[in-house]
Amino acid sequence: MTARKGYTLPVFACASAIAALRHLHQEIVEDTVTLDLIEPHQIVDIPIEQVAKLNHHSALAITRSDPGDNLDLTKNTPIWAFVEITENTERITLKGGEGIGIQINHEGKAAIYSYAQKLLLENLKPLLKPDESITVTIILPEGKNLATRTSNAAFGVVEGLSLLGTRGISEPLSAPEQLDAYQIELSQKARAFETLVFCVGENGLDLAQQMGINPSQLIKTANWVGPMLATAALSGVREILLFGYHGKLIKLAGGIFHTHHHLADGRLEILTAHCARVGLPTPILQKVFDSATTEIALNVLRETENHWVELVYNAIASTIDLRSQDYIYKHTQKKVNVGSILFERNRSILVQSRTGSLIKEKVCQQTDDK
Template identity: 30%
Template sequence: MKKLREGVSTGSCMTGGAAAAALWLTTGKCPDIITVETPIGKTLYLDVIPKEKGICGIVKDAGDDPDVTNGSEVITSVKILPEDGEITFVGGDGIGTITQEGLKLPVGEPAINPVPRQMAEKALRKIIGNRGAVVTVSIPGGGELAKRTFNPRLGVLGGLSVLGTTGIVRPMSEEAMKDSLLVELDMYARQGHRSILFVLGTTGENALKARYGQFACVLQVSNYIGFMIEEAVERGFTDILIGGFVGKLVKVASGTMNTHSHVADGRLETICTHAALHGASREVIEKIYSCVTTKAAMKIVEEEGLMDIWKDMAEKAALHCKKTAHEMAEVGIIFLDGDNQVLAESENVQEILPKVLRQQEE
C-alpha cells in the first residue's frame, strides 16, 4: 500500500510567510525558501512567493489529505513597530471571525488559532527581537471555501480558520474528522450545555428539526457514535439524543459503535434476530436475510406486520449507548425511515427531548 504524503498546515504557511516578510523588511531581500520549525520538531522548507516588501505568500500543500484549502495561497504581511511590544494578529481577506463563545479564542477575534500564533511569534522573535509587530493573514477565496468546512457550525463567519497543532497535515481523514468534531463538542461544553443531539448527517438533522423543533446544540457525528458518546460524557454531558436513518443506526442495536461499513455491518442479522423474537417464521427470516439493503428488509418487515421490532431495536440501541456512556448519561435513540419520518423512538426520548430542545427565550 502506498504511503500517503503529509502536507503543511495553514498555520505553518502563515508562519513561513511572516518570517519571510520580516526578513525582507530587516535585510532588504526576500528569501526564496523559508524554514519553519514545527511544534513536533519537523523542519519544513517552504517556497516563498514575494508580493511586495513585507508581504509574502506560501501555497498550501495538504499532501494526500482531502483538505479544502489545498492549493490556496496564504498571504502574510508584517508591519514591524518602532517600539518593543507584543505581536498582534489581524484577519484579512478570507479569514473568519469568531462569533460564538466556547472556542479557544474570544468573540471578535480573527480565527487564527493559538498554536499558529505561537509558531509565528516564535519565528518572528528570532528576526525582530522584542519589537512589536502586526501580522495580517489573508487567504483569497477563503470566504467561499469556508462554506465547505465546519466553520459555519462553529460560529466562525466570513472565512477560514488558520489551523494546525503540529504544523503538518497528516493524511488521516478519520483522525482529522474526529478532531473537528471535538472542537465543536468543546465549544458546546464551554458554553455550559449538558444536553445534545447527535445526528449522522445533514439530512437527518433537517428531518429531526422539522419534526421536533430547534435544538440547543446539534453535532453531526458521522459514524463515530461510540467515540463521541465517550467524549461527551468526559465533558460533562448528561443527556444525549441520537437520531438518524435506521439503516445506519440499526447497527448500534447490535452494539456496533462505529457505523462505517468497513468496521462492521450486522444490520440484517439484527433485524432477523428481532423478527424471530416477534414470532416471524423461518421463511420470513430467510427473506429478510437475503435482502441486499436495509430498505428492502424494511419493506418485508412492514408486509409481515412486524413493525414493532423497530421500537425494540431502538430500546436495545439506547441500552448499548448507555453502557458506552458508563451509565453517566441518559441516551435516547430516534430511528428515521427512508422518507425521513420517525420510525421509532426509545422510551426515554420524550424525557430527554425538553432538555435538548432550544428554549423559547433563547
C-alpha cells in the first residue's frame, strides 16, 4: 500500500489566513479554501475547520494539520490565523503568535521561515482590496507543548514550533517507499548535474538556499545518507557536498551512514576521539565525553581556547570526507569527490572542509550564472 502524502505546516497556516481574509471580505467560505503551494506550483484544496469574524476589521480561522502517513508530531494539531485590517505601510505584515517559536539568535524574530513567508504573501496579495493592508498572526495553541518534543532548541528556536520547510507537500519520511522516492529524484538530478548537495533535513535545505546554493542541485537524504551516496555514484555524480548540522553529520566521521538515533549514535565518542587525536588534555576530554549533547560539548571546547574548536572540527570534517569517499568506493567501486560543511544551532557555519569549500563555490557560482 502506497503511503499517503500530506502537507507541511505552512500550508495550513496559509489556508487559515486565506479563510479569515475572505470571511472579512464577507465572502462565503465553504469547507475548503484553494491555494497555490508555490513549491511545487500546484493548486490544492485545504479543509477549513472554523472561521469567525471577531469585529468589523478582524477575523479568525482554524485548520488542522494533516501531514499524511508521516509520524509527524504536528498531526491533527490546530493552526489558527488571526487576520486584522490595519493601516500599516506594508500591505501584509506577518507575526508569530502563541506557539510559534522565537529565534533567540535573530533578535527574537518569529520562526516563520522563507517558504512560509513566500507562501503566505503570494497567496494573500491577490485577495487584498486596493490600498488594503493586513496583519496576519499565526497561532499554534499546542505549539509550546509540542516544541518540548523536538530539537528546535538546538537550532536556537524556543517557546514554540517553526513554520519551517522548503515545499508544501509533506513526504511520508517514515515509510520505506520514501527512500525509493529520494533515489528517483536523485537519479533525475544526476542527469543534469555532476555535482549535488546532500542535506539531511529541512534546516539544511533552507540554509543552503539562503547561502545561494542552486536549489536544483539540492537533495534531501533524511537519515539515509549511505544509500543516497551509493545511488549518486551509480547515477554518475562526480562530486557531493554534504551540508548539515554538526550534531548529525559527525556520525559519518565514525562510519555511521544511517543517521537515525534509534539505529546508532556514538556522537560524543566520535567527538572525544577527535579531541584526543589533536592533543586535548585529559580533563577536557572527560568534560567533552560527559556532555549531554554535542552542542554542549562544543561549548566546552569554546570555554577552553577557541583554536581547539578549529583543530577538532577541521579534523572531523576531513574524516567525514574520507569516510564518505571510502563508503562509496566500497559499495560501488566508484570514485566520487566528497566535501562537507557543518553548521551549528544558530545556523552559522562551523567548519568547511577544503573540498567542501571548493564544491560550494561551484554550486553557488552556477546559481549566479543563471
